[in-house]
Amino acid sequence: MLHSNSIGFQTFSYARHLCNSCTRILGLESTPKIIQYNDEEVMLEIIPIGIDVDSLLARKLLPDVKEKEESILRLYKGKKIIFGKDKLDIVNGILQKLNAFEQFLNFYPEWRDKVVLIQVVIPGNSNQPKLESKVSEKITSINSKYGSLEFSPVHFYRSFLEQDLYIALMKIADLGLITVVRDGMNTSSLEYIVCQEKNKNPLILSEFTGTAGSISGAIQINPWNTDDVAHQIKNCLVMDEYEKANRHSTMYNFVRSHNSEFWANSFINAINTNCATQSERHSIPLLDTITISESYKNSKKRLILLDYDGTLVPITNIPANAIPSSKTIESLTLLCEDPKNAVWVISGRDSEFLNKHLGSIKGLGLSAEHGGFVRHPYRDWESLVDQLDLSWKTQIKNIFDFFTERTSGSFVEEKVAAITWHYRNANQDYAMFQCNQCHSHLESAIASNLPVEILVGKKCLEVRPKEVNKGEIVSRLLESSSNVGLDFLFVAGDDRTDEDMFITARNYVNSIIKEESDENPLKLNNKLPKSSSDDNNASKEILISNPNLSKQSLDFESEICQLKHLDCFTVIVGNRNKKSNAFWNVPTTYNITDLIQALSKND
Known part of the structure; x- marks a missing residue:
């Protein structure tokens, strides 16, 4: 499955289960829409199924259907009809439906001879004699207790219905009742809504169906709550015409617009989009040191933004040992001495650590805890x-302490605005398993209830406030009046936390392009290559945002940036095949050290 471009699910819960399995068992990173696998993105699509509405609307007008309607109405004259059709499977909730109907007759004796449940059962995927026996016993019990010689409140049909009779029953029913305990997209509910185009009678729908999240006009119930279902049956039978019409209108409009053709086209479009995006993805090009050196030399106002761990210094098993080399200190010092430069180190480390190892460099800006402190x-x-x-930190620390006790070699690092669980020194196979368990628990039980973001770093798991990230501090620096007239922007990082910086830098460049396009459309049009589309802004956005630019695109990007005299270099350190919003790549931290040393001596 993970070698697919796209995986489609009928419901969001099914997609969530796959994400949890990939995180817990395979240790993969995932979001509700994406699973990261072998440096590729597997896209998750929620694609329900619909019905052929036009065909059903035409079919229900046929004379044979009309004839069967009249026959059923004569047979059940003076009775309210509740209709259900289900497979004979344990998950389809037939017993739950019968229990609720029995409770309804018990709660409301005045309805005992005024309502009939017509339950159609079609063979399931496997023989279930025990279930069939229980269903038969329950029906016999209800009919003997609440029926008479002339009338049985439950009419049970154990066979496939011919299509015309099935449509006729749905048209004349006073209530549709679906009580499945586990299901995907329940098409019976959709067919009932279409067939009720004229009468607009209500629908009771189990919250465990895939359609429950889409059909907001239905009365949603928990089929295990027998008393509540019984009360809802009564409420629906006495519902006024105005409420019926409003509820049906909401349901019908959705089913009409989201038919089988709509969902098929949606899935095909999603596959085509995902395939096109992934086919364009290549290795991030290695940083052209000659180009950046020339740009640096010719620029007059520069902003240099550097991550710390994994960028300026290599990752170490003991975080306290990750200290900058004398070469790095010397290079940063020289960069800061140049009045044309504004140099910042933006790190997840706390302020005390950064002060200790970088605080002596005059003119250096520092940002700690991903922008929480500057x-x-x-x-x-x-x-x-x-x-x-920050009251959530206590709850997160308790969770991290739980996993620390069970993972030898791991430890918790508590910062002012964030908390991190490190497992570099633990047995990696077991620690990764524990990390996946912890991450899955945090995502499912914590992230949705607290204003926090969960980050999977290199051999660590961090929880921080949603309002705090490196992108925010980069945005502040770019918008600062001290950076007006900026013509050189360099951003370097190595992991997921640095993607916020790359995205902010990219958006900043794109905003300059759009601004210049609005101010000087003729000037910009003259620079556009002949192959570009008529939508110039869209073309520029694609070229600038694409991290895997061809040489022609890079030349064009350079020309575009020069409209405002800004050269932007975003650099990811490490594997050049991993997905990143950076334009360029360097293999190791030593390449970054060599680069800043070369730049510091280049002016």
Whole structure:
């Protein structure tokens, strides 16, 4: 499955189960829409199934259907009809339906001779004699207790119905009742809604069907709550015409617009889009040191943004040992001495660590805890999280402590605005398994209820406030008045936390292009290659945003950026085949050290 471009599910819960399995068992990173596998993205699509509405509308007008309607109405004259059709499977909730109907007759004796449940059962996927026996016993019990010689409240049909009779029953029913306990897209509910185009009678629908999330006009129930279902049956039978019409209108409009053709086209379009996107994805090009050196030399106002771990210094088993080399310190010092440069180190480390190892460099800006704390050059530290509610940290620490006790070699690092679980020194196979378990628990039980973001780093798992990320601090720096006239932007990082910086830088470049396009459309049009589409803004957006630019695209990007005299270099450190929003790649931290040393001596 994971070698597919797209995987389609009828319901969101099915997709969620696959994500959990991939996270817990395979240790893969996933989101509700994407599973990361072998540096590729497997897209998850929620594609329900619909029905052929036009065909059903035409069929229900046939004379044979009309004849059967009249016959059924004569047979059940003066009675309210509740209709259900299900397979004889344990998950289809036939017993739950019968229990609820029995309770309804018990709660409301005035309805005992005024309502009939017509239950059609078609053979299931396997023989289930025990279930069939229980269903038969329950029907016999209800009919003997609440029926008479002249009338039985439950009419049970154990066979396939011919299509005309099935449509006729759905047209004249006063209530549709579906009580499945586990199901995908229940097409019977959709067919009932279409057949009720004229009468607009209500539908009771189990919350465990795949259609429950889409059909908002239905009365949703938990089939295991027998008393509630019984009360809802009564409420639907006495529902006024205005409410019936409103509920049916909502349901019918959805079913009409989201028919089988709509969902088929949606899935095909999703597959085509995903395949096209993935076919365009190539290795991120290695950074052209000659190009960046020339750009640096010719620029007059520069902003240089650097991650710490994995970028300026290699990842180490003991985080406290990840200290910058003398070469790195010297290069950063030289960069900061150049008045044309604004140099920042933006890290997930706390302010104390950054102060200790980089605080002596004059003119260097520092950002700790992913932007939660900043120290502008020649100023004191400033907190950006004072107004945030950090009470969630206690709950997260308890969870991390639980996994630390069970994972030898792991430890918890508590910062002011974030908390991290490290497992670099643990047995990697077992630690990865524990990390997946912890991550899955946090995503399912914590992330949706607290204002936090969960990040999977290199041999660590971090929880931080949603409002705090590296992209926010980069945005602040780019919008700062001190960076007006910026003509050189360099951003380097190595992991998922740095993608926020790359995205912010890309969006900043795109905003400049759009601004220049609006101000000088003729100038920009003259620079566009002949092969570009008529939608110039769209063309520029694609070229600038694509991290895997061809040489022609790079030349074009350079020309576009020069409209505002800005050269932007976003660099991911490490594997060049992994997906990133960066334009360029360097293999190791040593390449970054060599680069900043070369730039510091290049002016």
